[in-house]
Amino acid sequence: MTGPADSSEGAGAGGRRLRLLAVTACPTGIAHTYMAAEKLAQAAEALGHRIRVETQGAIGAENVLTAREIAESDGVIVAADKDVDLGRFDGKRVLVVGVAEGIHHPERLIEGVLSAPVHRTGGGAGGTGGFPTGQGAGAGAGATVHRAVYRALMNGVSYMIPFVVTGGLLIAVSLALGGRAGPHGLVIPPDSFWDHVHRIGEIGFALMLPVLSGYIAYALADRPALVPGMVGGWLANDGALYGSRSGAGFLGAIATGFLAGWLVLGIKRVAVPRFLRPIMPIIVIPVVATSVLGLFFVYALGGPISWVFDHLTDWLAGLTGAGVAVLGVLLGLMITFDMGGPVNKTAFLFGAGLVSQSPEVMGMCAAAIPVPPLGQGLATLLRRGMFRAQEREAGLAALVMGFFGLTEGAIPFAAARPARVIPANMLGGAVAGAIAGLAAVTDRVPHGGPVVAVLGAVGGVPMFFVAVAMGTVVTALATVTLMTLGRAPAPTPAPADVAASPSYDGGEVLGGRLTGRTVRPRLGARHKEAAIRELAGLLAEGGGVVDGDGLVAALLDREALGGTGVGDAVAIPHARTDAVVAPAVAFARSAEGIDWGSADGAPARLLFAVAVPEGAADEHLRILASLSRRLMDPEFRQRLTAAPDTPAILRVLSEIR
Numbered sequence: 001m002t003g004p005a006d007s008s009e010g011a012g013a014g015g016r017r018l019r020l021l022a023v024t025a026c027p028t029g030i031a032h033t034y035m036a037a038e039k040l041a042q043a044a045e046a047l048g049h050r051i052r053v054e055t056q057g058a059i060g061a062e063n064v065l066t067a068r069e070i071a072e073s074d075g076v077i078v079a080a081d082k083d084v085d086l087g088r089f090d091g092k093r094v095l096v097v098g099v100a101e102g103i104h105h106p107e108r109l110i111e112g113v114l115s116a117p118v119h120r121t122g123g124g125a126g127g128t129g130g131f132p133t134g135q136g137a138g139a140g141a142g143a144t145v146h147r148a149v150y151r152a153l154m155n156g157v158s159y160m161i162p163f164v165v166t167g168g169l170l171i172a173v174s175l176a177l178g179g180r181a182g183p184h185g186l187v188i189p190p191d192s193f194w195d196h197v198h199r200i201g202e203i204g205f206a207l208m209l210p211v212l213s214g215y216i217a218y219a220l221a222d223r224p225a226l227v228p229g230m231v232g233g234w235l236a237n238d239g240a241l242y243g244s245r246s247g248a249g250f251l252g253a254i255a256t257g258f259l260a261g262w263l264v265l266g267i268k269r270v271a272v273p274r275f276l277r278p279i280m281p282i283i284v285i286p287v288v289a290t291s292v293l294g295l296f297f298v299y300a301l302g303g304p305i306s307w308v309f310d311h312l313t314d315w316l317a318g319l320t321g322a323g324v325a326v327l328g329v330l331l332g333l334m335i336t337f338d339m340g341g342p343v344n345k346t347a348f349l350f351g352a353g354l355v356s357q358s359p360e361v362m363g364m365c366a367a368a369i370p371v372p373p374l375g376q377g378l379a380t381l382l383r384r385g386m387f388r389a390q391e392r393e394a395g396l397a398a399l400v401m402g403f404f405g406l407t408e409g410a411i412p413f414a415a416a417r418p419a420r421v422i423p424a425n426m427l428g429g430a431v432a433g434a435i436a437g438l439a440a441v442t443d444r445v446p447h448g449g450p451v452v453a454v455l456g457a458v459g460g461v462p463m464f465f466v467a468v469a470m471g472t473v474v475t476a477l478a479t480v481t482l483m484t485l486g487r488a489p490a491p492t493p494a495p496a497d498v499a500a501s502p503s504y505d506g507g508e509v510l511g512g513r514l515t516g517r518t519v520r521p522r523l524g525a526r527h528k529e530a531a532i533r534e535l536a537g538l539l540a541e542g543g544g545v546v547d548g549d550g551l552v553a554a555l556l557d558r559e560a561l562g563g564t565g566v567g568d569a570v571a572i573p574h575a576r577t578d579a580v581v582a583p584a585v586a587f588a589r590s591a592e593g594i595d596w597g598s599a600d601g602a603p604a605r606l607l608f609a610v611a612v613p614e615g616a617a618d619e620h621l622r623i624l625a626s627l628s629r630r631l632m633d634p635e636f637r638q639r640l641t642a643a644p645d646t647p648a649i650l651r652v653l654s655e656i657r
Contacts, residue, residue: 036102154615167204220261232256242302249341332433369448375475405449432471
């Protein structure tokens, strides 16, 4: 005994009621963390002991043990497949085992904790009390380069969106209420109230690309990468240091974010004297990385960017004699390509320079300018389920910004899915530019969007709106189509399943992540891989799956790291992947059971599939924690097995919180 214990007649094997503590943790499958915690709590209650369990999932530590609880405890059980700091348990009996032991043999652990060695700081726990320490299913297996890159990109986009929305809306409001058409575009009286609002909005816009770049770098290399990432983003936004009138735009900001992150990771690997280590993350790494990245951008990348700008301008000047439709297509493609970058600015400044003698050129540009934000905003309205909540909110703001000719409103969408969004934007821009050119639409101010027509600067207003509307619709439909390509086909239900199949949608579980459309009372598959493919198809029924093959691959990759069979006839295959754009959960039952490699050997009959976007780690963990906690209840599992049809299954599942 290393601490006081309560007495209780008949409690425990020796008639003593123990005060026990436990820590559960696993490196990949968070379900195991919570299942071990529940099993230990149930076993302690059955044996007449008190226990408090701290869970260390990827979402962070919960129910953290206090110093007083540790001091008053009789022993500590650490059921973990990753490193757990044992220093705070100095002088206590500590039993260290794998997380699977906590799930499958909790009674043995509780009965053996008093014979565990006393932990001494610096000397380890003195052994594992006779139980083998488990090896995490995915221990040592890092994410693929593709996933790391996507996660970093989505981190930057997530932090950037509020700056785009705030800055863009402030600029739009100031132009709407305080602007008027002038010889050089929409103007606001200097030093007026609306001029101040406009300038505040411009500050938000100016910070947009530094934030994008900075938080990409932060996701890759933590806090030391934030400064070089943000400075690199500012350089990408402002080309003054390298002679570019447009800077490198959002594509340049993405590049500086990754360069900064990788540079900091490289510097961290350099061996330095011990006395330098405390100042490395706060002084040495930020200063060195910022200097190297900044000078590299100015001297190595600045010249090519300026060269591209100048040569594109010369090339456009040579096209003024080409057919107006061809010129409109080219200007539309350029305007919508990088939304504020060198290609966009080349086309815009070319049109602005010809406002006085050839306003038709600016008319083509003005029609294409609002297409990306309007098209992306419309896409979020057409297929809301394919976009995350934050993106749906950004879509509404993009519609407003598009009206006021702020192409940057589409940048969050392009940054998140460049391979799908940029081509869709360009296709719509080409349509808008061509229609405006053929209809001889004119614009006598260097600005674009419907606002210039409302303010009287556009000639041929009806065809201008036709051009904008057609370009917007084309972009929206192209975006949705490109996001849908590769979506997993819904499996054909067996005849016996039709009556109780996904047509019912009378209830929602887990905040709408699981609905009647993603429930299958009887799974057709007989083997694990076939079951995963069928579950992926079921997830697609709920919307949000944009790459069916990619989703199947992600689920199978996760299985390769370590099986997701959690025992008690339950399996929870799950993945974070860019194959989905919104969290989704599916449930299916297998009457015969499927060998899922569970530690208890039981075939899986209750199967949950969980898929969330790469950037939604917290949501992923919350869903898995909710499922694993509720599935610990044998009575809940029994009712779920016995439910006769989809509505009854949903009624049982609605208990999951």
